[in-house]
Amino acid sequence: MLKLSLRALGQHKIRYAAAAFAVLLGVSFVVASFVLADSLRKVFEGIGDDIGDPIAVQVRAVDPFGRDASIANERPPVPAALLDELASVDGVAIASGDIGRFVSLATKPSSGEPEEVTPNGGAPIVGVNWDGPDASVSAFTLVEGESPRGQSVAIDVDTAATYDLGPGSVVTVTGPAGPEDFDVSGTVRFGEEGGGGAIYVVFDTETAGRFLGAADTFDTISFAADEGVSDTQLLNRLTEALPSGYEAVSGEQVGEEFTDSFGQIIGIIRGALLGFAGVALFVSTFIISNTFAIIIGQRTRELAMLRAIGAFPGQVFRAVIIEAALIGLLGSVLGALAGVGVARLLVALITSQGGSFPDVPLVLSVRTWTVAVVVGMGVTLLSSLAPSWRAGRVSPMAAIRESSSIRTSRPTRRLILGAVLVALGMALMAIALFGSPASTVALLSLAGVGAVLIFLGVARLSALFARPVVDILGRRWFAVVVALLGVIVGLGGVATALGGVVSGSPGGIIAGVVGAAALLAMAVALVKTGRAGLGLPGTLGRENAARSPARTAVTASALMIGLALVGVASVLGQSFKDSFVSQLGDTITADYFISTDSFSGMSPALSEQIAALPDVDAVSFFRQGPVQVSGENKTVAAVDPSGIDQVLRYTFVEGGWGGLDDNGLVINQDVARDRNLSVGDQIPITFVLTGEQPFTVTGIFDSAESFGRLGNWIISRDVFRQNFGGQLDVDFFGGASLAQGADSDSVRASIDEVITAYPGVTVEDRVEFKATQESSIDQLLFVINALLVFSLIIALLGIANTMALSVIERTRELGLVRAIGASRHQVRAMVRWESIVVSAFGAILGIVLGVAFGLAIASALPQSVLTEVSVPVGTLVGLLVVGIIAGLLASLWPARRAARLNVLEAISYE
């Protein structure tokens, strides 16, 4: 019986190719998600090993909040005195204090402009202390020159090479205390991996203490053991010698904690990518099940014959399901291999949109192979289950009847099942959106399952209105629309050609000509198909599309899913943009926005310099830090209360900013309600450094306040600095407003002048700020849409496959049409028209669902996130165009095949 399955696969390999390819695409996306996550993890494991290896034992303060955070400077510091005390513990070879802070770096060449140093792949620039290999326990090795002394720094060797730095060069480093110039003493390398793209600026310990704001304290103390003393022995001895409030851990643990601290973000990246991979797989299931249904339909007599001569339903079912398993296996294996390539594509996509990704070797683990095969075969088997089941149930009488096809589920049953699925899906969606589920995971899974059910339900229900919709779409007006679209595409082609020629460069001209040729070819096809759609081929194509509503519905639904999700993203994206614009008018009052894209944040020195500029009326800078409120970890935000109103205008339901500098606290209305707080009430906040401090509520802001995102707990920036000491003494955002009557050009010029000393800091006016915000939404939308392109390609493949299978099925009929006088051109137009009509149907379904989902989600989002809800009509029209063009592309090969049929062979085709 296995032979039967294998032979059937061999016989129908072209018909099955699309199903296998759909599996391949879906699986490759899943694999790419795992490959990227594994590769990222490997990078951080490498760095973690480099960090941990040289360290025998590390001593640090116990985190009073009990977090397992490994970010050293979020713990209380270790006093320098403790180092001297512990250095004398028996078995300690070297004891050195560690200091590490994010900094910014710029070159300062003797001639020419300074150049800002920007790390690749989103890595940070880290300022650290190191006194040479004999005095410090760390992974640095000196490559060239000398270890740093006084006002000099060593730079990591890769950065030195990139920016042409070496002993004798001068650089500007900006730390928490502001910018300073340093001589370059030499170059160093961190560990074996070089730190995964991180840039290192190395100071001697004394300078680091002063410049990085950690005088007489260290983040941690690292120890190397004497020969003959094991790491564990040293750990035990140090633990005994430690005063309370401190702990000793192994170097290994330090490395592991570093790696683990990236686990969550890697998990989020992988989860997001897997979400899109899941969409692609979901679309694949439509293709696979449709392919099997059609092929089994075409093999009805063969299968019925098997039943007639004594095959049990189970045997026929097994024969077909084995075919599915083999296709799944093939698709999975090829998909796993293709996954590495897809991972590269994804990296290219992320980096092209201003994102960043470490330059990493890609890892295809055994686990990933397993996932690929399980997912690929699982999806294939699951989606071929129903068609295979029907294959087993075929009546042996079908072998004898002249024409017969496998009965699909009855229309009434389809209607009921579809309606039930949609209702269930909508219920789940409603719970997810409006029932305030316990966690984000719960929300996403409820909404996800809800969406899947709705898609499945609509795919079934749409069979009911496929016929009427196709009947409307297949008419002359739509043919005119398609022909007009062809004309527009053609004009686009001409413009592309002109653009290429005008650009003048050979590459530009070639790109212009190639692009124009492709667009013009598409334009010609659209116009021809549109014109033919007016006549007999249009009528026949429309009738063919309406002939098998179930098949049309499933084919269209595959396209519907991808386009619906694009629709959701664009509705939400547009709503976010409009919300932002309306806030920019009403409540965002600053004239200038100062921000940084570097990890280092902005030195408080910068805010002072800008505040001191003439004609700057008010500034307020923002920062955040971890605190505890009644034992719970919270993030507290800090603002300058004096300037806040001229930067962001909060809406208060009670109180205001007054008294914030005096341990005052402004909270969100929701927080106030949950904790039963009102203005004047006292509440203690616990800081890492200063412990519990009393605060008084001075204001409660509206929970619909969009700046609620900045923080639910807001204190004064001065109070923040008092309680965090030298830690986290940086701002991440600032706003400034002009004095009345001031000349904006000259103020802008003076702000620009100030920030040149701060690498990585940018200033924007309102127009630029708006453009930046909008473009970051656009970039996100672009990435989302690009990730959904996978699903669209699979859907397109599905349409092409259905069309190709239909052409095979109707060989006789096509031969007949040709025999009675239709031209090849007319037959081709007929197939294309059918494909375009089916695709347009799918696009319309997708647009309707996308807008519905988008509006539902937008209305469920709190006002603090979204104030406006808008539907981007232009984008939606674009989606219909995408549908029409997808239909055209999908029909190219099937239409060609149909047109090339030999008339005589076709009419004698069995």
Added chain:
Amino acid sequence: MSSDPAASASSLPGQTVPFAAHTVAATKVYGSGDTEVVALRAVSIGFERGVFSAIMGPSGSGKSTLMHTMAGLDELTSGSTFVGDVDLTTLSEKQLTQLRRDRIGFVFQAFNLIPTLNAIENMTLPMTLAGRSPDQAWLDEVVRTVGLGDRLKHRPSELSGGQQQRVAVARALASRPEIIFADEPTGNLDSRSSGEILEFMAHATATLGQTIVMVTHDPAAASHAGRAVFLADGQVDGELRSPSAEAILDRMKRMGD
């Protein structure tokens, strides 16, 4: 039910019954109300062992329905039909499938073979389905009788229509069923190939002792049979023994009156 057809041929109590298959008041009604069509009206007929019988009749006479119900492909509305002494109307769908597999052979008008299997694989397919290995001596004899020679490894698409149908008959013979039902086996063939197939079937009954029941509307085809049963309007309307084509034609003409 025995799974070994060779053993069943000698041990079945059916030996005492002269018929390989027979019906008792077999009635088949399609549809209901206004669309009701009576295909068989209480037909009682038997087909003897070792005889090549033909069922004749004009379109709509019920001859195909009779064959389908006797072969366990379709259900009777009332009455009974037997293979040996087994009443098919008492069998479950699963038992019917097993009966078709082990005790009945089929030859259809068209689409008789699995296109992806070669000739010899098609011949042994019923045994493959049953998970049995074929009786090699018997298979050799059938293959020799079929006379395909070196074409046994060819796919159906590489064989002529006549050759394909010979493979189909060989497949029916290969599992040594108690009875073979042939549904217009020459309907798609030219007269020369038809002759070959019919002679081959007559030969199989004569030399191999096989029982064959063939449905046809072609008097020339029926003349190869040892017995021609006539059906009209769902009822048996006489029969001829060792008929000539002329006699059958004559009989058919009178039926039209």
